[in-house]
Amino acid sequence: MTGVPLSYNVxxxxxxxxxxxxxxxxxxxxxxxxxxxxxxxxxxxQLFEASGREDIAVFMRPGATSEGESAFxxxxxxxxxxxxxxxxxxPDGRPLASxxxxxxxxxxKLDGGETNIPIRGVQPATFVLRGDDLEIEGxxxxxxxxxxxxxxxxxxxxxxxRVGEVIVLNTTPFRVVGILDHGGPFASEIxxxxxxxxxxxxxxxxxxxxxxMRPGTDMEALSKRLENDKQVPAIVTTEREYLxxxxxxxxxxxxxxxxxxxxxxxxxxxxxxxxxxxASVAARTHxxxxxxxxGFRPLSIFLAFVRESLLLGFLGGVIGVLITIPLDGIxxxxxxxxxxxxxxxxxxxxxxxxxxxxxxxMLLGLVGGAWPAWRAAxxxxxxxxxxx
Amino acid sequence: xxxxxxxxxxxxxxxxxxxxxxxxxxxxxxxxxLQALLASLDVAVLNAAKNRLIVQSAVSLFxxxxxxxxxxxxxxxxxxxxxxxxxxxxxxxxxxNFFAQFGADPGSLRxxxxxxxxxxxxxxxxERKRTGCVIGDLVAQRFSWEVGQTVPLIGTIYPRVxxxxxxxxxxxxxxxxxxxxxxxxxxxxxDYLDESIDSGSVETIKGVGVYAAAITPGVEPTRVMAxxxxxxxxxxxxxxxxxxxxxxxxxxxxxxxxxxxxxxxGASVLFAILLAxxxxxxxxxxxxxxxxxxxxALGFGDGTVFGLLIxxxxxxxxxxxxxxxxxxxxxxxxxxxxxxSMFPGFAILPETQVFGLALAASVGLLAGILxxxxxxxxxxVDALRAEV
Numbered sequence: 042m043t044g045v046p047l048s049y050n051v052x053x054x055x056x057x058x059x060x061x062x063x064x065x066x067x068x069x070x071x072x073x074x075x076x077x078x079x080x081x082x083x084x085x086x087q088l089f090e091a092s093g094r095e096d097i098a099v100f101m102r103p104g105a106t107s108e109g110e111s112a113f114x115x116x117x118x119x120x121x122x123x124x125x126x127x128x129x130x131x132p133d134g135r136p137l138a139s140x141x142x143x144x145x146x147x148x149x150k151l152d153g154g155e156t157n158i159p160i161r162g163v164q165p166a167t168f169v170l171r172g173d174d175l176e177i178e179g180x181x182x183x184x185x186x187x188x189x190x191x192x193x194x195x196x197x198x199x200x201x202x203r204v205g206e207v208i209v210l211n212t213t214p215f216r217v218v219g220i221l222d223h224g225g226p227f228a229s230e231i232x233x234x235x236x237x238x239x240x241x242x243x244x245x246x247x248x249x250x251x252x253x254m255r256p257g258t259d260m261e262a263l264s265k266r267l268e269n270d271k272q273v274p275a276i277v278t279t280e281r282e283y284l285x286x287x288x289x290x291x292x293x294x295x296x297x298x299x300x301x302x303x304x305x306x307x308x309x310x311x312x313x314x315x316x317x318x319x320a321s322v323a324a325r326t327h328x329x330x331x332x333x334x335x336g337f338r339p340l341s342i343f344l345a346f347v348r349e350s351l352l353l354g355f356l357g358g359v360i361g362v363l364i365t366i367p368l369d370g371i372x373x374x375x376x377x378x379x380x381x382x383x384x385x386x387x388x389x390x391x392x393x394x395x396x397x398x399x400x401x402x403m404l405l406g407l408v409g410g411a412w413p414a415w416r417a418a419x420x421x422x423x424x425x426x427x428x429x
Numbered sequence: 430x431x432x433x434x435x436x437x438x439x440x441x442x443x444x445x446x447x448x449x450x451x452x453x454x455x456x457x458x459x460x461x462x463l464q465a466l467l468a469s470l471d472v473a474v475l476n477a478a479k480n481r482l483i484v485q486s487a488v489s490l491f492x493x494x495x496x497x498x499x500x501x502x503x504x505x506x507x508x509x510x511x512x513x514x515x516x517x518x519x520x521x522x523x524x525x526n527f528f529a530q531f532g533a534d535p536g537s538l539r540x541x542x543x544x545x546x547x548x549x550x551x552x553x554x555x556e557r558k559r560t561g562c563v564i565g566d567l568v569a570q571r572f573s574w575e576v577g578q579t580v581p582l583i584g585t586i587y588p589r590v591x592x593x594x595x596x597x598x599x600x601x602x603x604x605x606x607x608x609x610x611x612x613x614x615x616x617x618x619x620d621y622l623d624e625s626i627d628s629g630s631v632e633t634i635k636g637v638g639v640y641a642a643a644i645t646p647g648v649e650p651t652r653v654m655a656x657x658x659x660x661x662x663x664x665x666x667x668x669x670x671x672x673x674x675x676x677x678x679x680x681x682x683x684x685x686x687x688x689x690x691x692x693x694x695g696a697s698v699l700f701a702i703l704l705a706x707x708x709x710x711x712x713x714x715x716x717x718x719x720x721x722x723x724x725x726a727l728g729f730g731d732g733t734v735f736g737l738l739i740x741x742x743x744x745x746x747x748x749x750x751x752x753x754x755x756x757x758x759x760x761x762x763x764x765x766x767x768x769x770s771m772f773p774g775f776a777i778l779p780e781t782q783v784f785g786l787a788l789a790a791s792v793g794l795l796a797g798i799l800x801x802x803x804x805x806x807x808x809x810v811d812a813l814r815a816e817v
Contacts, residue, residue, distance in 0.1 A: 063708040070701040074694055081690075104588040106524050109491060112633065146489045147669075154682045157490060211488045212664055242488065243665060274592070302459065306698060309455035312448040313705030319445060320712045373690070376683035381490055383685065 045337060045345035050352055057321060061353065064317040068357025068402050071306040073364040076398045077388070078299035080368060082292055084389035089288040092225025093281030097170060098128075098260065100250040100275045103268050107287060107380050108143045108249040113273070115140075118247055121273045127263055129253040131169055138252035139166035142238050145382040146210060146231075148199045156383045157376070158199060159230045160210065162238030170253055175227070179204045179219030182233055187213060187241075189233040190221040194385045198374075213241035226284070229384055251280070291377060307405055310357075314409025318350050322417045329417050330425030339418040346414030347407065354406020358399035365390055365398065430733065435740045438713070449709045450749035453789055456702035457753025458760070461785040463695045465761060465777050467688055470681050472608040472774030477674035481541065482650060484640040484657055485676070487669035493636025494666050496623070502640055505656050507648035512537040513619045515638035519582035519595065521572060528568055529611065530582065531638075532619035541643045544610045550576035550601035559621050561600040565612035567766055569602045576602060587622065587631050608774035609673065642670075699788065706796035710742045714800030721804050722812025735805040742797030743790055750789020754782045 054061045100121060105111035113121065118140045122128060131137035142162035150156050165184055168175065182188035191202040201208045201217065208215050208231065215233055222228055239245050254260070264277040278286070322329070329342060369390040377384050439446045484502060486492040493515070503511050517530035535556045539545065548566060555561040564574065574580060581594035589595065597617050605612050619637070626635045644653050654670040661668045671679075721734055761777035768775040 059711060060708055063704045063711075067701045067704040067708075070697045070704075074697045077694075102588065103592070104583055104585050106585055110518060110585045114632075144489050144491055147487065155679055157683070211667060242492065244492070302694060305455050305459050306701065309452035309698075309702060309705065312452035312455070313701075313708065316445050316448045316705070316709055316712070319448075373686045375685035375687050381683070383683070 043337065044341050045332065047348070050345060050349040053321065053325065054349065054352065057324070060317055060320065061356075064314060064353055065356045065360055067313050068310050068354060068405055069360025069364060071303070071310040071405070072358055072361025072398045072402045074306060075299055075303035075401060076361060076365040076390070076394050077368060078295055078302065079394045079397065080365065080388045080390045081373070081386075082295040082299070083391055083394060084386045085288060085295070085384075086285075086292055087389050088225055088384070088386045089284040090281060092174070092223065093279070093284035094174070095279050095281055096253055096256075097280040098252050098254045098258075098263075098277050099280050099283045100252070100267075100277050101248075103274050103276050105276075108141075109145065109380050111249050112246045113140065113248070113250065113275075114246055117273045118250055121250060121267075121275060122252070124270070124273070125252075125263070125267070127254055127258040129255045131166065131253075136252065137166060137170060138250055139164040139170055140235060140247040140250045141167065142235050142242075142244065142246070143248040144238075144242055144244065145380060146242075151198055151200055156198070157381055158195065159226075159380065159382045160238060160242070161227075161230050161232050162235035163232050164235050167251070170251060171223075174223060174225075176222035177219045178222065182218055184234050185236065186234065187215045187237055188218045189215045189231050190219045191217050192228040192230045192232075193220055193222045194228045195231065196220060198385070210238070210241045211243065213237075215241070226384060229382075250275075287377065287380065291375075303401065307401070310405050311409045314350065314353065314406060315413060317353065318346065318410045318413035319416075321349070322346065322413045325417075326420065326425050326428040329420050330422050330428065333420065333422035334426055342420075343414045343418035346417050347410050350406045350410020350414065351403050352406070353410070354403040355399065357406070358402025361398050361402060362395050365395070430736055430740065431729075432740075435737060435744060438717070438737070438741050439744065442713070445709060445712070446745055449706060449745050450752070452702060452705050453746050453749025453792070454753040454756065456698050456792075457750045457785045457789050458757045459698050460695055460788055461754055461757035461777060461781050462761060463691050463698075464784050465757075465775060465781045466768075466772055467691055468778070468781065469768075469772040469775040470684065470688060473677040474674050474681060476608045476774075477672065477677055478609055479650075479672075480644050480646060481673040482642045482644060482654060482657070482670055483673060483676040484642060484668050484670045485638075487658075487667040492666060493634070493638055494640065494668065496635065496637060498637070498661065498666075498668070499640060501660055502642055502657055505642075505653060505660070507644050507653040507656075508642050509645050510537045510541050510643040512541050512641045513637045513639075514641055515619060515622065515636070516586070517582075517584065517617075517622070518586040519584045521580065521582055524585075526572070528571070528613055528615065530562075530615040530617065532622045533616045534619055535616075537643075538616060541641060542610055544605045544607035545603045546605060547601050548604050550599070552601050555600035558598060558600055559618055559624075560596065560598055562597040562615050562617040563601045563603055564599055564615045566602055566604045567612040567769060568615055569599075570766065571613075574599055576600065584631070587625075587633060589625075589630050590632055591630070609677075611773045613769060613773070639676075641673075699792070703792050703795060706742065706746060706792055707799065709745075710738065710796045710800045713741065714738055714804050717804070718807065718812050718815040721807055722809050722815065725807070725809035726813060731805045734807075735801045738801035738804055739794065739797040742801075743793035746789045746793030746796070747786065750786050753789065754785040757785065758782065 101111035122136050122138045128136040128138050144160050145157040146160045147155055148158045195202045204217050206217050260277055267275040368388040370387050372385055372387045374383055374385040486494055499511055502508055512534045515532040519530050520527045555563050576599050579596050579598045581596055583594045623635055625631050644650055657670040758777045
């Protein structure tokens with residue numbers, strides 16, 4: 042069986058260029074919406090999951106679903122750390138654990154309105170635990186002093202977020218001594234000394250404990266044991282697990298939104314594609330008659346039109362990709378309603394997303410082209426050839 | 430205007446007309462839902478009660494206020510009534526089964542929120558029963574809860590020391606026709622929470638999330654707000670008193686760029702459907718060249734020729750739009766219980782329906798103009814010479 046040459050398809054798309062262009066751009070817009078949402082989700086996931094560490098454990102009070110809800114009084118923190126031999130030793134030979142406070146604090150935004158900025162009170166061990174993950178421009182806050190680090194992402198969003206300036210928390214002024222950079226959510230936070238934060242915010246409890254675990258620690262078994270502890274019940278997860286739990290809701294919502302929009306818009310695009318292909322088939326009735334008469338099999342005709350439609354889809358996919366790529370890196374912000382704090386993240390266009398875009402567009406082309414192609418293949422050669 | 434001709438033209442290509450209409454259905458459906466989502470964001474702001482103020486911590490959404498504040502607020506000139514609102518943050522059996530619960534003062538809650546309409550059970554019973562609660566009809570629906578039933582809730586912020594869930598007896602079910610009172614909420618006695626903390630059943634610090642204050646009609650709210658703020662200027666917790674509208678707005682502004690994202694998706698949908706319709710109408714115009722020549726030769730004016738294509742285009746789009754609005758209304762109604770927790774006030778309103786139809790008709794008009802104008806400018810002789 043001889044196939045109809047590909048150049049036949051390319052030429053016929055060229056001949057009907059207005060129609061081709063309109064269809065292709067329409068498919069492109071549909072694809073761009075889907076990939077836009079997927080890359081938003083990617084950026085969000087990357088910010089949280091990718092930066093979560095496997096060797097750092099997060100201890101929270103049982104029942105708490107995020108650190109803001111968790112609470113540990115000071116004496117319990119000491120007991121917890123002492124009664125957990127799985128915690129690794131630090132350079133000084135003592136358990137490497139740090140108790141942190143966490144509170145979302147109201148702040149004015151530079152561009153008007155209010156936002157909730159996470160304030161984290163940390164102990165010196167936090168810096169040992171995080172090590173090179175943190176990049177600090179300027180200095181670390183001196184323990185016990187009213188000094189803070191400000192996340193890089195905040196410098197353009199809230200007033201006073203610059204070294205040397207002052208940020209007031211409740212009624213206490215804190216001096217900014219450094220800018221904190223981190224590949225994950227910490228770049229949107231303000232860090233200060235835990236004890237000073239407790240005093241300034243009048244909240245005399247820690248929210249969570251983080252610690253480096255000895256290699257090979259069975260976290261699930263540990264969590265089960267601690268949950269039923271009489272003195273200090275706690276639940277433990279790896280930081281990575283904790284962070285992906287924090288993003289699950291928004292991530293699933295974006296995925297759902299992308300799927301629904303992609304589906305409904307895809308249906309619309311398929312109908313539009315069917316129209317284009319139907320018109321294309323109808324206009325070429327005579328040609329199809331000729332092709333059939335000179336010996337091309339109906340299957341070849343069918344495949345030729347399906348291929349043309351796939352080509353339309355592919356071109357649409359390329360347009361969609363071209364619209365999506367410039368989105369990469371654009372920063373956007375919303376609130377993570379798990380913690381009620383604002384998070385800034387960027388669109389992240391990955392090769393996987395681009396491949397999805399092209400495949401989705403070709404699927405739209407395939408579905409839209411199948412029926413017109415079938416109609417073309419079933420034409421009666423004598424009838425068709427008579428059609429002028 | 431020869432309307433029969435319009436119908437004939439539409440019927441001449443039944444599939445094409447149908448498919449164009451179907452893609453319009455998909456587009457209008459999406460546009461209506463997106464518009465309803467966006468509009469729902471502002472409902473609670475626009476409909477906020479004018480006579481209610483909210484006293485909240487100036488520092489953070491999560492910082493509670495002392496109980497002693499209530500009497501002081503009530504003593505402010507112009508304040509008639511106050512009600513505590515404290516976020517409980519519990520869930521039923523599984524964190525997925527999350528909904529809003531607030532500790533409140535049963536008496537003033539009833540007085541200050543006349544939009545609360547009891548549809549089952551008795552509010553007086555709730556006022557009498559210390560462990561009683563009232564739930565919104567959507568909560569009742571979601572979990573199939575009934576009046577008289579005792580429901581266990583696991584506290585994330587207020588875990589009980591005995592590690593057991595909290596138990597509340599449902600005394601009444603309410604509904605509300607105003608966006609200012611969410612139907613997805615449960616209210617219980619604030620006193621019950623306080624007593625549980627006092628008796629040591631829960632280890633935490635007592636406090637009140639926010640105070641709602643009703644002001645005397647005719648009193649200048651800004652003066653009362655300033656008076657309340659001035660009372661607690663020097664701590665222990667600085668407060669920020671706002672109107673109910675302003676309080677609701679802060680949650681909308683937390684969404685950050687989400688509304689802009691939804692709008693741009695809507696714009697892409699609109700763009701894609703416009704291209705698809707334009708494509709169809711250009712095809713229709715092109716094939717009809719010969720017909721147009723005949724019409725013109727018969728003496729039909731340019732206006733009629735122009736109108737014919739516009740009418741065809743608008744008719745297809747309006748029909749598709751009407752169907753799209755119909756589906757959006759039906760499916761929107763079905764989605765309401767799911768969406769209303771994220772988007773309280775979500776509903777396909779008459780405004781949304783008009784919006785959908787108007788957009789569909791405008792797309793029809795826009796898509797028809799170019800081919801109609803081309804048809805109008807044709808010279809009858811050239812047109813007649815065109816191939817059939």
